[in-house]
Amino acid sequence: MNIIFKRKSVRTFLDIDVDDTTIEQIIRAGMAAPSAKNQRPWEFYVVRNKETREKLAQCTPYARPVANAPVAIVACYRTNDLYAPLMPLLDMSCCCENMLIQAAALDMGSVWISFAPHKERQEPAKKVLNLPENLEVFAVLPVGYPKGEGKVVDRFDAGRIHWEA
Numbered sequence: 024m025n026i027i028f029k030r031k032s033v034r035t036f037l038d039i040d041v042d043d044t045t046i047e048q049i050i051r052a053g054m055a056a057p058s059a060k061n062q063r064p065w066e067f068y069v070v071r072n073k074e075t076r077e078k079l080a081q082c083t084p085y086a087r088p089v090a091n092a093p094v095a096i097v098a099c100y101r102t103n104d105l106y107a108p109l110m111p112l113l114d115m116s117c118c119c120e121n122m123l124i125q126a127a128a129l130d131m132g133s134v135w136i137s138f139a140p141h142k143e144r145q146e147p148a149k150k151v152l153n154l155p156e157n158l159e160v161f162a163v164l165p166v167g168y169p170k171g172e173g174k175v176v177d178r179f180d181a182g183r184i185h186w187e188a
Contacts, residue, residue, distance in 0.1 A: 026128045031175045033132025034088040036167030041094045045129055049166065050096065052125030056117035059110035065118050068097040068152055075151060079163055082147040086136045092165030096122065097148070100139075103157040112139055115161040122164055132169035137162050 050067050058064065070076055071094050079097070080090035089095045098119055100111040119135055126133040138144045138160040148160040 026124055028177075029175060030124055030127040031132075031173045032134040033167075033169045033173055034091075034134050034165075035170040036088075036092045036132060036165070037170050039093065039168050041131065041166055041168070045131065046094060046096065046166065048129060049122050049125045049131070049133075049164075053098065053118040053122040056114070056121045058114035058117065059107035062106045062110070062114065064100040064105060064111040064114050066099045066101065066158055068099065068154075070095045070097060070152075076165075078151045079148055082151065083136065083138065083141070083144040086163060088134055088165045089136060089163050092167040094166050096164045096166060097152060098122070098161045098164065099154065099158045100161050101157055102159055112161070115139070119162050119164065126164070126166055130168075131166055132173070133164045133166045135162055135164060 046069055053065065053067070054063070070079065073090075076092070076095050077090045079095060080086040080088075098115060100115050102111070105111065123133050123135060138148055139162065145160045148163070149158070152160075154160070
């Protein structure tokens with residue numbers, strides 16, 4: 024799985040549409056993630072409309088890439104009918120990581136724009152998308168063809184490994 028070491032955060036995109044098959048492959052990877060008691064709390068909104076993406080980008084100061092990407096995948100989680108109600112944020116983290124890795128494997132760019140657990144970000148985004156009461160916005164992943172090469176960062180730090188004697 025060397026693709027893990029090639030994944031990078033992409034914040035600028037070429038003005039080229041991303042086809043539905045590619046988006047579905049990315050979301051399929053997200054749905055392959057493990058979740059507590061297999062509760063799979065995820066729901067996804069695929070946003071292509073520029074005006075909607077611009078509104079989402081205004082929900083947090085870190086979301087400008089959402090407005091500039093051809094498509095945004097909004098990863099949401101259910102708050103009802105959960106077997107493990109304390110676990111959705113962990114479940115969604117696994118899900119989003121899978122999607123970021125799959126995007127990289129498809130030569131696409133993306134970046135994790137966190138909305139949860141910040142209610143001041145989640146509530147405006149929830150209104151923009153007119154989400155039902157039982158859904159919360161976890162993160163938004165802008166997706167597109169990367170503009171430029173970008174830089175892969177080696178985050179390995181041997182000093183954080185503690186070997187049992």
